[in-house]
Amino acid sequence: MEKGGREKIEDATMESMPLLSPYDMTIFHLSHRVVLAPLSRLRSYNFIPQPHAILYYSQRTSKGGLLISEASGISDTAQGLPNTPGIWKKEHVEAWKPIVDGVHKNGGIFFCQLWHSGRVSNTSYQPDGRSPISSTDKPISTNLFIGGGSGGENAQYSPPHRLTTDEISQVINDFRAAARNAIEAGFDGVEIHGANGYLIDQFMKDQVNDRTDIYGGSLENRCRFPLEVVQAVSDEIGSERVGMRLSPFADYNDCGDSDPHSLGVFMAESLSRLGIAYCHVIEPRMVTQFEKGETRNTLASMRKAFAGTFIVAGGYHDRDEADRVVENGGADLVAFGRAFLANPDLPRRLRLKARLNKYDRSTFYTDDPVIGYTDYPFLDD
């Protein structure tokens, strides 16, 4: 069928922009490189994905666009925030299905972010009020705070239980089962959440991991659990459907490393050997989850060490900068968090150099099924 005038003009602009050019990632044909970053929205009541997420994700879907879901708990010990979705039970799988369907109907490719919060939790989230689990028994030094429209809430992190070697195998199995569930729900693949100070990061980073067994000490030992998870998940669903998110340079959730450069390169090389689809890394300039700072650190050596698709995230709010990082070979794809949250039609707006809606931080983490969730306007509204 002959294309309409608007589409023709948009196609012409697209060809000249690296960020909006097509890209093949393993078995997936992406029509552009603008990725929806994983964004927890705390609207999955009682850990069950809700029907309002059908509209939210399908709004953010473009034909051939890659979406990464919000962090989804892999087991009943994984949660550390209210109303985050699970992917460990049949009920979760069934609840995810229509959401994934909505994305597929609009031509999107949808990966599920598999998450375990580790010690970034407290006993109220844990079965039978038990202690959260971690690589360590040292508690987090800061307080849990969730800023929301209603003023947010404060809670204490609980001292964690240090996983035994046997218990670690069980957690690896939980990741494997959750990946299987994600595929059953219809997701195209999974992203293993190894960033931002959660369980996997708590093993990698030497300021948290104080173990003396094969999962602690040397860099190789600290990366053993993360890589065993990746291996198990790849064996279960195929490495071409697996991605991993990392933030070696960040110290969010009291989880930093004394040598982030070596950690990042070691993980990138190891993931490369495992042949996974992508490595998704937070830019070192993100000094907190939301604030940019000045830094001389770059992801260049990680990029070089990883043979698959390299995704960068953090602070990409304008089109030119994202376009440049792709053009310069710094990344294959760029994930947008807050800009995509507030602009459901972000790829189209970037293509047209249209103005972007501003995000409203006060509604990031409320439980409203519409406000600040599915009511951000489209360009044509």
Ligand SMILES: Cc1cc2nc3c(=O)[nH]c(=O)nc-3n(C[C@H](O)[C@H](O)[C@H](O)COP(=O)(O)O)c2cc1C
């Ligand atoms: C509301 C909100 C929720 C987030 N939830 C997640 C999450 O579930 N998993 C994750 O890996 N990162 C999460 N992040 C971090 C984002 O994916 C992203 O890395 C961060 O917002 C920086 O990118 P930006 O500058 O494009 O927003 C979240 C960020 C925001 C703003």
